[in-house]
Amino acid sequence: MTDVAVLGAGMHPWGKWGRSFVSYGTAAARAALADAGLDWRDVGSVVGADTVRGGYPGYVAGATFARALGWQGARVTSVYAACASGAQAIGTARAQILAGLADVVLVVGADAAPKGFFAPAGGDRPDDPDWLRFRVLGATNPAYFGLYARRRMALYGDTPEDFAQVKVKNAAAGALNPLARYRTPVSAAEVAASAVVADPLRLLDICATSDGGAALVLSSMGFARRHGHPDPVRIRAVSTVTPVYPRTVLDLPDVATDSAAAVPAPRRSFRSSIARAAYEEAGLGPEELSLAEVYDLSTALELEWYEDIGLCARGEGAKLLREGATALGGRIPVNASGGLASFGEAVPAQAIAQVCELTWQLRGTAGDRQVPGARAGITANQGLFGHGSAVVAVR
Amino acid sequence: MARTRRPVVAGWFTDGDADGSTGRTADGTAGSDKTDGTGVAAAPVPHAGFRLLGTRCTACASVFFPREDDWCRNPGCPGGELVETPLSRRGRVWSYTDGRYRPPAPYVSDPDAPWEPYTLVAVELAAEAMVVLGQAAPGVRTADLAVGMEVEVVPGVLHEDAEHVWTTWHWRPVADGSGEAGA
Numbered sequence: 341m342t343d344v345a346v347l348g349a350g351m352h353p354w355g356k357w358g359r360s361f362v363s364y365g366t367a368a369a370r371a372a373l374a375d376a377g378l379d380w381r382d383v384g385s386v387v388g389a390d391t392v393r394g395g396y397p398g399y400v401a402g403a404t405f406a407r408a409l410g411w412q413g414a415r416v417t418s419v420y421a422a423c424a425s426g427a428q429a430i431g432t433a434r435a436q437i438l439a440g441l442a443d444v445v446l447v448v449g450a451d452a453a454p455k456g457f458f459a460p461a462g463g464d465r466p467d468d469p470d471w472l473r474f475r476v477l478g479a480t481n482p483a484y485f486g487l488y489a490r491r492r493m494a495l496y497g498d499t500p501e502d503f504a505q506v507k508v509k510n511a512a513a514g515a516l517n518p519l520a521r522y523r524t525p526v527s528a529a530e531v532a533a534s535a536v537v538a539d540p541l542r543l544l545d546i547c548a549t550s551d552g553g554a555a556l557v558l559s560s561m562g563f564a565r566r567h568g569h570p571d572p573v574r575i576r577a578v579s580t581v582t583p584v585y586p587r588t589v590l591d592l593p594d595v596a597t598d599s600a601a602a603v604p605a606p607r608r609s610f611r612s613s614i615a616r617a618a619y620e621e622a623g624l625g626p627e628e629l630s631l632a633e634v635y636d637l638s639t640a641l642e643l644e645w646y647e648d649i650g651l652c653a654r655g656e657g658a659k660l661l662r663e664g665a666t667a668l669g670g671r672i673p674v675n676a677s678g679g680l681a682s683f684g685e686a687v688p689a690q691a692i693a694q695v696c697e698l699t700w701q702l703r704g705t706a707g708d709r710q711v712p713g714a715r716a717g718i719t720a721n722q723g724l725f726g727h728g729s730a731v732v733a734v735r
Numbered sequence: 736m737a738r739t740r741r742p743v744v745a746g747w748f749t750d751g752d753a754d755g756s757t758g759r760t761a762d763g764t765a766g767s768d769k770t771d772g773t774g775v776a777a778a779p780v781p782h783a784g785f786r787l788l789g790t791r792c793t794a795c796a797s798v799f800f801p802r803e804d805d806w807c808r809n810p811g812c813p814g815g816e817l818v819e820t821p822l823s824r825r826g827r828v829w830s831y832t833d834g835r836y837r838p839p840a841p842y843v844s845d846p847d848a849p850w851e852p853y854t855l856v857a858v859e860l861a862a863e864a865m866v867v868l869g870q871a872a873p874g875v876r877t878a879d880l881a882v883g884m885e886v887e888v889v890p891g892v893l894h895e896d897a898e899h900v901w902t903t904w905h906w907r908p909v910a911d912g913s914g915e916a917g918a
Contacts, residue, residue, distance in 0.1 A: 459839035466744060471841060472801070476743050476893070477870060478838035479855060486832030487857050487868075494830070494882035538832045539877045585810055586797075590829070590857050590866045599798040600864035603809055679795060 345564035348376025349558035364553030365450030389449030389688035423721030424689030449688035450553030486538030489640035503529035506639035514682020550684030577621035618730035626650035694719035786821035
């Protein structure tokens with residue numbers, strides 16, 4: 341058995357608060373520790389998910405949070421994997437627990453993001469694909485989201501109205517989440533009236549960039565039982581697989597795909613392989629899920645995830661949405677938290693926040709957005725440079 | 736004052752006009768993308784010799800763009816030599832979008848000038864079995880494009896400054912009945 345227990349979950353509300361990422365992460369860590377009923381000095385290891393926006397403290401996030409909480413001698417690790425940073429931090433914590441290196445591990449991620457498009461690190465760096473896509477093409481993140489959305493329209497007949505409906509659904513859920521940045525319902529007409537950013541996507545189809553922090557306290561199942569948690573939420577799988585050559589779907593920050601001229605494309609796309617690995621590790625499949633939290637960087641991308649995590653066949657994401665299956669009250673709610681549509685992206689915190697939501701849902705403490713009887717959930721995300729993650733949690 | 740034509744990235748496409756005069760193109764014919772600093776939007780003739788340049792592994796025939804010059808990235812390849820190879824001149828639109836807002840640096844644009852949206856096209860090249868992104872030629876809007884439409888690569892100008900005309904590649908819909916040979 342490779343389960344680890346989730347003893348505590350905590351978040352700093354998402355928003356634009358104008359403070360340092362350290363402040364948000366530390367607040368989230370304190371909330372998670374309080375939720376676990378543990379003292380920070382009980383923690384044997386701290387794993388920080390790095391941010392590239394906080395200077396040196398951001399690159400050594402584990403130590404930064406350990407210092408802010410008060411040095412107590414814990415083992416420290418800092419990881420970076422773009423949008424999957426938080427899940428890699430969870431994966432690292434789990435490995436340490438399962439290897440017997442630590443009984444209790446604190447996982448923290450936080451960011452303070454600037455307004456507007458994410459931009460590459462400064463300087464003249466023609467060897468950096470992220471720098472090149474801006475220099476040569478001006479290809480922002482939403483440009484790639486626009487390419488995917490248009491491709492769906494051409495291949496599957498998705499419409500801008502379908503995309504808008506994802507925003508309407510997620511905004512309705514986010515309105516019920518006190519930790520979300522945007523807590524106002526949004527209508528399809530409001531999406532349609534917002535400015536086009538990257539054809540066919542409009543401003544309200546694309547997630548914002550936010551400040552926020554999230555943390556988890558994880559432990560061995562033995563420690564959980566010994567400390568009054570006989571039936572904790574368990575993390576059963578953490579997938580952090582890389583793509584398989586040749587990668588044939590154009591992805592950020594690349595100017596081109598791999599060539600499939602010499603080696604045929606793998607049967608599964610990278611995104612679907614991320615979820616597949618998590619299901620295999622967890623020994624369960626999409627039909628056993630109660631809910632899913634997926635990375636809705638854009639509305640259209642959420643539909644792509646429905647297919648990638650196996651909720652429906654390729655091309656049927658919009659149909660699943662139209663049926664209401666993925667809304668609160670539906671067969672398989674997706675982004676019951678409100679998703680990135682309601683939070684905005686705080687990169688290293690986001691994958692941790694997804695697991696916080698699963699934790700509360702599986703405990704039955706998600707309040708007005710509770711998915712009744714939730715027993716199993718998956719999170720999924722994808723980041724730049726071949727990163728992606730999926731976490732399966734069960735109760 | 737004559738400005739020097741300079742590719743935005745060296746070695747990614749044929750550079751037949753580096754000194755601002757008519758130069759040699761990949762197939763040995765004379766190119767004609769002269770500029771007086773006003774851009775090449777009105778370039779009068781097809782740029783039959785203009786190509787994107789990738790590399791091809793001599794052992795497994797994998798193609799790389801942007802060019803890979805050190806090691807073949809096919810994990811099953813014993814490791815061959817990487818030799819420069821021109822990519823197909825024509826392909827089909829995989830998808831397209833546009834940039835309605837000014838991208839951040841290092842994209843170069845005049846902050847005092849009104850923002851002019853540009854179109855981005857992802858193009859599927861059949862022979863290479865890969866998708867290559869690029870800006871569309873000036874004047875090509877998303878309404879002019881469709882997934883599956885045939886496009887060709889043409890030389891273009893990304894921007895100009897006091898010393899240089901920074902050149903790039905553009906994708907442009909193939910005019911019906913142009914009679915040009917495909918790649």
